[in-house]
Amino acid sequence: MSVSAEPSAPQTKAFSFDLTVEGMTCASCVGRVEKAIRALPSVEAANVNLATEKASISFSGAPDVTGVIQAIEKVGYSARRETVELQIEGMTCASCVSRVEKALRKVPGVIDASVNLATEKATITLPTATVSRAALEDAVGKAGYGVVKTDVSTAVEDPEDRRDAEIRHLRNSLGIAAILTIPLFVMEMGSHFVPAIHDWIMTELGHANSLYIQFVLATVVLFGPGLRFYRKGIPALGRLAPDMNSLVVLGTAAAWSYSVVATFLPGLLPSGTANVYFEAAAVIVTLILLGRFLEARAKGRTGQAIKRLIGLQPKTARVIRAGTVVEVPLETVVSGDVLDIRPGDRIPVDGVVAEGETYIDESMITGEPIPVHKAAGADVVGGTINKNGAIRFTATKVGGETVLANIIRMVEAAQGSKLPIQALVDKVTAWFVPAVIAAALVTFGIWLTWGPSPALSFALVNAVAVLIIACPCAMGLATPTSIMVGTGRAAEMGILFRKGEALQTLRSADVVAFDKTGTLTKGKPELTDLEVTDGFDASEVLRLVASLETRSEHPIAEALVTAAGKKGLSTSAVTQFSADPGFGVSGVIDERQVLVGADRALAKAGIDTSGFASVSVRLADQGKSPLYAAIDGRLAAIIAVSDPVKQTSAAAVRALHDLGLRVAMITGDNSRTARAVAAALGIDEVVSEVLPDGKVDAVRKLRAGDRKVAFVGDGINDAPALAEADVGLAVGTGTDIAIESADVVLMSGDVSGIVNAIAISRATIGNIKQNLFWAFAYNVVLIPVAAGVLYPINGALLSPILAAGAMALSSVFVLGNALRLRRFTAPGVRYSAARPASDQTSFQLQESAS
Incomplete structure (x- = not known):
C-alpha cells in the first residue's frame, strides 16, 4: 500500500496515497482532476502527473477514497480499480459476514467489500495498488476471524x-x-x-x-x-x-x-x-x-x-517436439505448440486445427449436445472431447487465457456476488444476535419473576432454549447457496452470468429485444432462390455466376461462390472483369459475356427485367435481396440472397411469448427486410435502420411504462445497447466470451438460450425467496415458542434439546433446498416442422418462363 502516515499537527495524522487516473490526455485534464479532488473538504493536497497518470492525494484526517473516486468520475475520468479476494476462515453465520464486511470497509482505501458465507470468500474492491493485502488481513484478524494463506500454484485446489x-x-x-x-x-x-x-x-x-x-x-x-x-x-x-x-x-x-x-x-x-x-x-x-x-x-x-x-482440463498434453510426440505437463504448453489429439482425448488448450478432421463434443462448454465438425482452420476449445478422428492443432491460448479459464472466472465472480435481495438480510443480521441475547435475558427475567415453581429452573431452561434455537446461519446461507448452485447449473447449460445482479434482474424482464444480424439470423448471406428463363440451365447459370463472383470480395459474392461449391460446380477463369459500384459486375467466362447485378445494372445494359417483376416483389416481401444475371445480352435468371433466420429463432420467440414477455427487434437493416423477418418470427415490435447509438435510444424507448428490457446481441456492434439495457445478453460461439458490455453470455449461438436463462433466473430467485421465508419464519415463530409463549395456553415448553435439533435442521433445510437447483432442467423450446419463409438454408434451382 502506498498509504503513509505523516504527522501534520499534534494528535492528528495525515494520510496520503496514490491513485491511477485513466482518460487524461492533456494539461487541461490534469487541471480538472486536481480541481475536483481539492474541492473535497477532507483533502489537504492533490497533485496529478499526466506522464505517470498518477494522482497523489493527502488528507488532513481519515482518507475519503470513495469521495475522491466519485469526484474524478464526475469530471469525466476514472480511477483504475482492482479486486482482491481473501479466503476467510472461522465464519459460521450471517452475523460473522456482517462483521467481516464492516471491518474491511473501515480499512483506509477500500471502496467496497462483499463477503459470501457459502464460498467463505471476501471480495474487496479498491483503487489499484493502494491497499496492501497485509492491511486487509490485519482487519479481518482484529474482527476475530482468519485469512487462509494460499500459494499461487495451489490456489485452485486449496x-x-x-x-x-x-x-x-x-x-x-x-x-x-x-x-x-x-x-x-x-x-x-x-x-x-x-x-x-x-x-x-x-x-x-x-x-x-x-x-x-x-x-x-x-x-x-x-x-x-x-x-x-x-x-x-x-x-x-x-x-x-x-x-x-x-x-x-x-x-x-x-x-x-x-x-x-x-x-x-x-x-x-x-x-x-x-x-x-x-x-x-x-x-x-x-x-x-x-x-x-x-x-x-x-x-x-x-x-x-x-x-x-x-476437472475438464487434462493434466498432460501430447506436444510435437523435434518431430516427435511427447507427453508433457499441461502448464508447460505454450502458445504456438502443435498438439496431437487422438479419438477420445480431451482437448487440453484452445487452438486452431492444423491437420485432420473430426467431430468434437462441446456440450460441457456450450450446452449443445450435438458434436461439431472440425477441419483445418477450425477453432477448438480446451476442455471439449474429441470423438472419432485424429487431429493436430496449434495452441493459441493457454493457461488463464483459455475459454475454460474465462468461464471459471465468470462463474466464480457470479457465485461470489450479492444480489439486491440480500440487502434485507444484511439489515436484519446486523442486530439479530444481540437481539436474541436480549430476548433470552428478558425470557429469564419474566420466568424468574412470574414463572411457576421452581421458577429458577424454568427461567434457565427457557432462556437457554431461546439462545439455542435462534439461527442466523440459515439467514446467511439462504441467498449465497442458491446463487452458487443456480449459476453453476446455468454454466453447465452454456449460460454464463457475468454479474450476479443479472440473476435477479433478468427474471423481472418485461421486454426481450433482439439484434437481428448474427443473433436472430445466421449473420452470413446465403443463396436462397435462383430461377432461370427458358433456354438456360440453372446449374450452368450458377456456375457462370459463381465464376464471375470469384473476382469480387462482396459478401453476396461469397454466398454465390459457396452455393456453387455445395452443388459440386467448378468455376472457370474470368477475363475482362469489370466492377461497377452500386450496379454489378461483368466479365467473360468460357467465351460468354456474363453480367450480374441489380435491376439498374441490367437496365443500363439495355436488358429488360420485367419478366421477373412478380417474383422480384415476392422475394423483396420475404426480406430477400433480388439480383439478376444476363448471359450474352439475354436475361438469364433472378437470384435471391438473404441472411437466413436461425432455425431456433421462431421457437425461441414463441417460448418467450409463453413466458408472458413481449419481443422486439432492433436492427440497422432496411425496414422492408426487418418487417419481413419480424412477421415470419412473430415479433411484436420492430425498430429498423438504426446505427449502434440509435439502438441505445431504442432500448430507452422500450422502457416506456417502467418496463424492464433485456437486450440480446452479438456483443460487438451491440455493445452500447447491451450496456444500456437492464440486462445485456451476448450471444457467443463458445470462443467469443470476452464481452465486457454484457451481463450474461449465451455460449452457443442458439437464441433459445435466452429462454433457458430466464427460466433458471426465475427458478433461482424463487429458491432464494423460499430459503429466506424459511429462515425468517423459523426464527419469528420458534423464538417466541422457545421463550414459552405457549405455556399459558396449553402448558407447552420447548426443550433446549429440541431447540438445538431444530436449529441444526434449519441450516440443513436451506442448503438442501438450494441443492434442488442442481436438478434444474431447461424448459426446452418447441420447434415446429415448418420453418418461417425467410429461414431457407437451401435453395432450389428452378426454371421459369419469362
Whole structure:
C-alpha cells in the first residue's frame, strides 16, 4: 500500500496515497482532476502527473477514497480499480459476514467489500495498488476471524483441500461427541421415562455417582469436541460482537454451570431448584456439530459446477517436439505448440486445427449436445472431447487465457456476488444476535419473576432454549447457496452470468429485444432462390455466376461462390472483369459475356427485367435481396440472397411469448427486410435502420411504462445497447466470451438460450425467496415458542434439546433446498416442422418462363 502516515499537527495524522487516473490526455485534464479532488473538504493536497497518470492525494484526517473516486468520475475520468479476494476462515453465520464486511470497509482505501458465507470468500474492491493485502488481513484478524494463506500454484485446489479437512474434522468431533452423549442422554432421560433404568441407577450406581459420571461426560463433550464454539464465541463476546458461536456458548455454559452448582454446591440454590441439565448441554453440542457436519457436506456440493469445470482440463498434453510426440505437463504448453489429439482425448488448450478432421463434443462448454465438425482452420476449445478422428492443432491460448479459464472466472465472480435481495438480510443480521441475547435475558427475567415453581429452573431452561434455537446461519446461507448452485447449473447449460445482479434482474424482464444480424439470423448471406428463363440451365447459370463472383470480395459474392461449391460446380477463369459500384459486375467466362447485378445494372445494359417483376416483389416481401444475371445480352435468371433466420429463432420467440414477455427487434437493416423477418418470427415490435447509438435510444424507448428490457446481441456492434439495457445478453460461439458490455453470455449461438436463462433466473430467485421465508419464519415463530409463549395456553415448553435439533435442521433445510437447483432442467423450446419463409438454408434451382 502506498498509504503513509505523516504527522501534520499534534494528535492528528495525515494520510496520503496514490491513485491511477485513466482518460487524461492533456494539461487541461490534469487541471480538472486536481480541481475536483481539492474541492473535497477532507483533502489537504492533490497533485496529478499526466506522464505517470498518477494522482497523489493527502488528507488532513481519515482518507475519503470513495469521495475522491466519485469526484474524478464526475469530471469525466476514472480511477483504475482492482479486486482482491481473501479466503476467510472461522465464519459460521450471517452475523460473522456482517462483521467481516464492516471491518474491511473501515480499512483506509477500500471502496467496497462483499463477503459470501457459502464460498467463505471476501471480495474487496479498491483503487489499484493502494491497499496492501497485509492491511486487509490485519482487519479481518482484529474482527476475530482468519485469512487462509494460499500459494499461487495451489490456489485452485486449496479451497477443496480445506473443505475436505473441515469435513473430516467435523466428522471426528461429531463421532466423539455422539459416543459420549448417548450414555449421558440414556442415564438422565432414561431414568425419567424408563423405570428399569431409574431403578438400576438408584440401586446399583447411586444418584451421586450418576451425577458425577454425567458431569465428566458433559465436560468432555463441551470442552473437547465443543471447544470450537468456545474458542470463537468467547472472544466475540469480549469484543461485544456476539455471533452464532456466542449463542451456543451462552446456552451450553449456562446449562453446564447451573448443573455443576446443582451437583457440587446444591446448597447455593433455592430449595427444589437443584436440577441438572448436563444432558441438555451435551446434546446441544452434538446436534449442532451434526448440523455443521451436514452443512459442510452440503456446501461442498454447492460448488460441484466449478469442480466439474476445473476437472475438464487434462493434466498432460501430447506436444510435437523435434518431430516427435511427447507427453508433457499441461502448464508447460505454450502458445504456438502443435498438439496431437487422438479419438477420445480431451482437448487440453484452445487452438486452431492444423491437420485432420473430426467431430468434437462441446456440450460441457456450450450446452449443445450435438458434436461439431472440425477441419483445418477450425477453432477448438480446451476442455471439449474429441470423438472419432485424429487431429493436430496449434495452441493459441493457454493457461488463464483459455475459454475454460474465462468461464471459471465468470462463474466464480457470479457465485461470489450479492444480489439486491440480500440487502434485507444484511439489515436484519446486523442486530439479530444481540437481539436474541436480549430476548433470552428478558425470557429469564419474566420466568424468574412470574414463572411457576421452581421458577429458577424454568427461567434457565427457557432462556437457554431461546439462545439455542435462534439461527442466523440459515439467514446467511439462504441467498449465497442458491446463487452458487443456480449459476453453476446455468454454466453447465452454456449460460454464463457475468454479474450476479443479472440473476435477479433478468427474471423481472418485461421486454426481450433482439439484434437481428448474427443473433436472430445466421449473420452470413446465403443463396436462397435462383430461377432461370427458358433456354438456360440453372446449374450452368450458377456456375457462370459463381465464376464471375470469384473476382469480387462482396459478401453476396461469397454466398454465390459457396452455393456453387455445395452443388459440386467448378468455376472457370474470368477475363475482362469489370466492377461497377452500386450496379454489378461483368466479365467473360468460357467465351460468354456474363453480367450480374441489380435491376439498374441490367437496365443500363439495355436488358429488360420485367419478366421477373412478380417474383422480384415476392422475394423483396420475404426480406430477400433480388439480383439478376444476363448471359450474352439475354436475361438469364433472378437470384435471391438473404441472411437466413436461425432455425431456433421462431421457437425461441414463441417460448418467450409463453413466458408472458413481449419481443422486439432492433436492427440497422432496411425496414422492408426487418418487417419481413419480424412477421415470419412473430415479433411484436420492430425498430429498423438504426446505427449502434440509435439502438441505445431504442432500448430507452422500450422502457416506456417502467418496463424492464433485456437486450440480446452479438456483443460487438451491440455493445452500447447491451450496456444500456437492464440486462445485456451476448450471444457467443463458445470462443467469443470476452464481452465486457454484457451481463450474461449465451455460449452457443442458439437464441433459445435466452429462454433457458430466464427460466433458471426465475427458478433461482424463487429458491432464494423460499430459503429466506424459511429462515425468517423459523426464527419469528420458534423464538417466541422457545421463550414459552405457549405455556399459558396449553402448558407447552420447548426443550433446549429440541431447540438445538431444530436449529441444526434449519441450516440443513436451506442448503438442501438450494441443492434442488442442481436438478434444474431447461424448459426446452418447441420447434415446429415448418420453418418461417425467410429461414431457407437451401435453395432450389428452378426454371421459369419469362
